[in-house]
Amino acid sequence: MSGRETRTLRSPLTDGVVNVLLGLVAAVWLLPYLWMLSTSFKTLPEIVRAPTAPLPSGLDLGAYRAVLESxxxxxxxxxxxxxxxxxxxxxxxxxxxxxxxxxxxxxxxxxxxxxxxxxxxxxxxxxxxxxxxxxxxxxxxxxxxxxxxxxxxxxxxxxxxxxxxxxxxxxxxxxxxxxxxxxxxxxxxxxxxxxxxxxxxxxxxxxxxxxxxxxxxxxxxxxxxxxxxxxxxxxxxxxxxxxxxxxxxxxxxxxxxxxxxxxxxxxxxxxxxxxxxxx
Amino acid sequence: MRPSRRFDPLWMLGPTLVLLVVFFFVPLLQAAKSSLYEWDLLTPPRYVGLDNYRALIDSGELGHALGTTLIMSAVVVVGSMALGLVLALALNRPTRFAGFVRSAVFSAYVVSWVSVALLWLWVLDADAGALTALCRALHLPTTHWLGNPKSALYALSGVTIWKIAGYSMVLFLAGLQDIPRSLYEAAALDGAGAWQRFVNVTWPLLRPTAAFVGTTSLIISFQVFDVVRVMTQGGPVRSTSVFVYAIYEQVFLNLRVGRASALVVVFFVLLLGLTALQLWAWRKKGAA
The missing domain is CATH 1.10.3720.10 (MetI-like)
Structure with a gap:
């Protein structure tokens, strides 16, 4: 249902609801990547203490160094x-x-x-x-x-x-x-x-x-x-x-x-x- | 066109045909033959007739592999097709936001299965995983997703849906764009609502696409291996031991090539049968 002609058939309300739902969809696909990125900058004590904290306390590169060494x-x-x-x-x-x-x-x-x-x-x-x-x-x-x-x-x-x-x-x-x-x-x-x-x-x-x-x-x-x-x-x-x-x-x-x-x-x-x- | 020299097609197709024979057709026949032998890759193979098949049936391994694979395939095919179709319908418009969501969903199809498996291993972690934390925060029941034999197979199915929904979405979007807009205009003039337009215009014209998406997703989910190998190794208590994982286990952990080959033969026949059945079903529906 593409194009401007058919879009006029939708009400602004449904469009709003659809956009909110689509925002959720995007979150389901993007948040795991962001969490991966955030986790990779954490330190071991941080992981143990607050594993689900959304952001690392700093950009610690220790994990990357550990990967390179192993x-x-x-x-x-x-x-x-x-x-x-x-x-x-x-x-x-x-x-x-x-x-x-x-x-x-x-x-x-x-x-x-x-x-x-x-x-x-x-x-x-x-x-x-x-x-x-x-x-x-x-x-x-x-x-x-x-x-x-x-x-x-x-x-x-x-x-x-x-x-x-x-x-x-x-x-x-x-x-x-x-x-x-x-x-x-x-x-x-x-x-x-x-x-x-x-x-x-x-x-x-x-x-x-x-x-x-x-x-x-x-x-x-x-x-x-x-x-x-x-x-x-x-x-x-x-x-x-x-x-x-x-x-x-x-x-x-x-x-x-x-x-x-x-x-x-x-x-x-x-x-x-x-x-x-x-x- | 006529070839400029008579034997031109021979050298043009030569490399392709040699590779097809050496790496596809001979191995297929070889697998069928090995399934009648007992072989550990080290000592010479010993002919045992249909013993491998009998052992697989009697031990229940075949039935179990079949059961897990079929459950997972059913969940994955239905889930990813439904999700892909809904997303395609919702995202088939030329806005930047729709384009952004399309890219986000499709990106999972492009990254490797290993990446996806590791990502979700962490998200689903029973102690510190994000999903577990989210469920606790919302006061929803939570479980050891991958450690519970009742939920592990469904958790893997969910991860697989996450990985391939973008694939069916892209194919459905391509199918939607081939539908002439004039058909919708005509239907709208006739007073057809959104649901009626979907039932009478969109779905009938999307059916060939759906047949293709269904067949290919079925084949993809039948071949699932990486997520099992990385996330559960077939456990807990063999609850996620799908067909390809069982084959792998027989060869590399048990060194039973004959038994593995028997599984390969059954797997191949199933794959053929399911593909044929599905194509037949959709063609019949399309003709009706």
Whole structure:
């Protein structure tokens, strides 16, 4: 019910009530973050004495120092970023030619190939992790970046999205490029890739955030600190028997959620488009 | 268009198909095969037929995992869809305040499950948590939310709803924006009230969106793992041991790959069945 025409159908009173309710909704979603932030600046005596005090007595950075001392935060951060970038780039590089063939070329078996891609949407990580783990263990790839990146090298969603976007590109454009002597490789990465920029940016951000946040796969594929990712490291803070040391857990949580929230703040439009395009 | 060379589609689709086969289809078949073996990842697998399935049924583990997963899925799907729809209807207007609330709700979908789990672990803490304090201040009954076997599963469901309501809200908003405004104007001219407009215009046109949101939220809630692993580890007294957590436990805590694979097979078949059932139900409704 958008637009000014329909808004006049509402009475100012209902609008007021609705706004109050929406303010409450915003509070339910924002207050936990604020409480996390506030807790992270507290000291242990404060947590014990008045755990629910809304504000810390000062900006104490002790909890952040404790997080840095208890884990190689920089390495975890680097691992997570490399993994998420690696996955997002691989997915796009692999999906572009596949999407092109599925959208633009006529060949025997196209329907089957497309069906196989879509069918993988029904095979989540939780179904395939045991055999994949066994396979990677056999070739000695457990505890490597490859084990974190390669099993996600193909994204059914990404391939589907790129195929859909390529369908609306006119054939004449591709034919003209062929006439100019461009190779198929050049047409795919040099011509169509840049044309699909908005779609690719949305998908890249979606995939990056998803894998940056991922907990399950790194948990089951790594045992070594050298390839551990940030969500695992931060979750460990809680498991190390921290007891009431909530300020440290929350400081870790601020460090974990801040990058995702920053990407969200700067690229909300793109993420929204990626999610909406799923439908 | 014709490929410029006959075998072009082969190299274009090659990487995709190789990765699909190696990391999706072969593992699926492998899981089905392992479910007939007893294997601890260390010694060679031993063929045991359907013993793994029998043991899962006889020990009640399968029924229990099924029960917790279904309860949680039902609560999460109904809760997040209803909340998402109400929020979408209330927030579908071009004001800055509406935009702010939309962003606030959607932000939870963007941060990691681990962040959300840690956040709510603290909010729900029985001694010092904010929710406990709020309930005490309002003289409402309070409990050890995550420590009580009666409430833990529902607490986790609530956290999951908080996490994914923004997702269904965004999809419903996109669906609402596709509805032509002229339909509302026509309905308003006919004297239709807000409720009648919703029943006769909005809902019928939102049905495909709702079918999609329902199916995907069901799949999301069926795969819930992170919140369980971080917040309750399946406890107290296994009350939050959902399907994926049970699989994880069998592999990494009990080293029973065969038993885990049997759970994986049942899980996969359920996922397929539920998706098919839901699509069928909504299509039938749409045709009627």
């Amino acid at each position: 884990m190689p935060l920089g390495r975890y951060f680097w691992n997570t970023t490399v993994m998420a970038l690696g996955i997002a780039f691989t997915q796009i590089a692999v999906a572009l030619p596949a999407g092109y063939a599925l959208a633009k070329l006529k060949f025997a078996g196209r329907g089957v190939a497309f069906g196989l891609v879509v069918a993988t949407l029904l095979i989540p990580a939780q179904v395939r992790f045991v055999p994949v783990f066994a396979l990677l263990a056999e070739v000695g790839w457990v505890n490597t970046m490859t084990a974190l990146i390669l099993p996600f090298g193909v994204s059914a969603f990404g391939t589907f999205l790129i195929r859909q976007a390529l369908i609306s590109v006119p054939d004449s454009l591709i034919e003209a490029a062929r006439m100019d002597g461009a190779s198929e490789l050049r047409i795919i990465y040099g011509l169509l890739g840049p044309m699909l920029r908005p779609t690719l940016v949305s998908f890249f951000l979606f995939s990056f955030v998803y894998h940056w946040n991922d907990y399950f796969w790194p948990l089951v594929m790594t045992t070594d600190d050298a390839v551990r990712t940030l969500p695992l490291g931060i979750a460990l803070l809680r498991e190390q028997g921290t007891g009431v040391r909530w300020h440290i857990v929350m400081a870790g949580n601020v460090l974990l959620s801040a990058p995702a929230l920053a990407v969200f703040a700067f690229a909300q439009r793109h993420l929204l488009r990626a999610v909406a395009s799923k439908a």
